[in-house]
Amino acid sequence: xxxxxxxxxxxxxxxxxxKIMERQxxxxxxxxxxKRSSSSSAxxxxxxxxxxxxxxxxxxxxxxxxxxxxxHPVPDFSLALDFRLPxxxxxxxxxxxxxxxxxxxxSLSQFSELFGVKEIKDGQDQxxxxxxxxYLHEDHPGxxxxxxxxTPAAQRTLIKxxxxxxxxxxxxxxxxxxxxxxxSGLWDLxxxxxxxxxxxxxxxxxxxxKADVDNQANGYGSxxxxxxxxxxxxxxxxxxxxxxxPRPKPQSHQQPAAKKPKPSNxxxxxxxxxxxxxxxTVPENVPKIxxxxxxxxxxxxxxxxxxxxRWITLGxxxxxxxxxxxxxxxxxxxxxxxxxxxxxxxxxxxxxxxGKFPYPYPAEDFLAEAGVINYYQLKDRLMGHVDRxxxxxxxxxxxxxxxxxxxxxxxxxxxxxxxxxxxxxxxxILVMTGPCRSAFHGVPRIIEDxxxxxxxQDSTDPEWDIYADYLAEARINLNIRQVYPPKSSTTTTTxxxxxxxxxxxxxxxxxxxx
Ligand SMILES: O=C(O)CCC(=O)C(=O)O
Ligand SMILES: [Fe+2]
Numbered sequence: 001x002x003x004x005x006x007x008x009x010x011x012x013x014x015x016x017x018x019k020i021m022e023r024q025x026x027x028x029x030x031x032x033x034x035k036r037s038s039s040s041s042a043x044x045x046x047x048x049x050x051x052x053x054x055x056x057x058x059x060x061x062x063x064x065x066x067x068x069x070x071x072h073p074v075p076d077f078s079l080a081l082d083f084r085l086p087x088x089x090x091x092x093x094x095x096x097x098x099x100x101x102x103x104x105x106x107s108l109s110q111f112s113e114l115f116g117v118k119e120i121k122d123g124q125d126q127x128x129x130x131x132x133x134x135y136l137h138e139d140h141p142g143x144x145x146x147x148x149x150x151t152p153a154a155q156r157t158l159i160k161x162x163x164x165x166x167x168x169x170x171x172x173x174x175x176x177x178x179x180x181x182x183x184s185g186l187w188d189l190x191x192x193x194x195x196x197x198x199x200x201x202x203x204x205x206x207x208x209x210k211a212d213v214d215n216q217a218n219g220y221g222s223x224x225x226x227x228x229x230x231x232x233x234x235x236x237x238x239x240x241x242x243x244x245x246p247r248p249k250p251q252s253h254q255q256p257a258a259k260k261p262k263p264s265n266x267x268x269x270x271x272x273x274x275x276x277x278x279x280x281t282v283p284e285n286v287p288k289i290x291x292x293x294x295x296x297x298x299x300x301x302x303x304x305x306x307x308x309x310r311w312i313t314l315g316x317x318x319x320x321x322x323x324x325x326x327x328x329x330x331x332x333x334x335x336x337x338x339x340x341x342x343x344x345x346x347x348x349x350x351x352x353x354x355g356k357f358p359y360p361y362p363a364e365d366f367l368a369e370a371g372v373i374n375y376y377q378l379k380d381r382l383m384g385h386v387d388r389x390x391x392x393x394x395x396x397x398x399x400x401x402x403x404x405x406x407x408x409x410x411x412x413x414x415x416x417x418x419x420x421x422x423x424x425x426x427x428x429i430l431v432m433t434g435p436c437r438s439a440f441h442g443v444p445r446i447i448e449d450x451x452x453x454x455x456x457q458d459s460t461d462p463e464w465d466i467y468a469d470y471l472a473e474a475r476i477n478l479n480i481r482q483v484y485p486p487k488s489s490t491t492t493t494t495x496x497x498x499x500x501x502x503x504x505x506x507x508x509x510x511x512x513x514x
Pocket of ligand 2: 385
């Protein structure tokens, strides 16, 4: 007997699938409404919103940012694409996602031991366990996502590096603008107090303000600059695009300049680069004007000051206000990070399986030359932007996430493309290649209570306690870039905004520092 109602009924839908369909319908509705109101506002009212806000001017990227920034009601984080769903469910729920084996069908640990070797669980076939996959997305050509790439032990090692070692001079941090950070590093000071080797009664544990010590500006991006890529008008209160959430910060140097008492030497605002959606040519000789150290920043115990560390730069140091590199300030790049990033690029190259990864880059040409470590507290966010300061636009950008999960918005070449929210979790790798390298992206939300158990306090490893304490309210992102085209190369590199590789003899562009 036939059961016509069952044959014609759609297959049962999971809650997640239903939510995604609803979200897609809502997106379509908003896009249609925006289109309608922009065509009607062109002919009639320039401001169709009775509250005075020109909502039709909001781009889809901005809409998504606002959606995930909202505190009340709490956004539905399950709308974000979670690459760690069981493979079958992932591919069924997101038909635009494609799963591919890593280069040569190998596992990450075969590319480098720095990923750690994953344990084989009872009853699990060794070979089956070792297979690791990368994921691609039809709406985001050039995106490569490798979920759960690191073992817990490998994550701990990298997290320690990010907090204790890589944050030391000569790498610069946002704090260097205003504070005389000791060259042994702020983390060591924090550790000394944490382990009671130094007391808070000792004035030496309080990092002094630069403005009080001397008048030297050291030339690094401050929290008080703005992000010229953030076109949607929200205050972006620091040199990088990252900003703090709505926490009250009566004395903080991270407050928008307009809201705090005017310091005698107000920090520079970022106004030098025109606001545009077009990819500019790389400004190599723009003046690098540095913010002045402020005499208003608070003097804090190390445990609090460490939470004000927002970023550090690796390798070629970056000048946030002008969004250009200091080509003459090249700090030694941590060797393990060079190896690690090269291993990722090798894992997503195409040996023997042409066309699997559509924008491959030869690993032997990849060189880690610059990096940023972003330290997010729970209320911090990074507004939408494109990373376009590197001269080599063809090399992948490799990005690692540790600690709390976040919502990562990945858009397209303009803010008009509706972004895909991705749930970025500790130990995931996101690689931006080809056109994805020029895509708008941002982190509107760190998600509370998502610190994996293996990063929490662990009675068997008291040394980890201080890191666990820090991570209890933090997320760390480490991203690595190649600045120059490869040395004496005939490799294809892009020097234009085009995603089509242009073959060019690049020797002339090699590091002027050499
Ligand atoms: O935190 C992240 O995952 C993204 C960071 C980023 O986009 C950047 O540093 O340019
Ligand atoms: Fe970025």
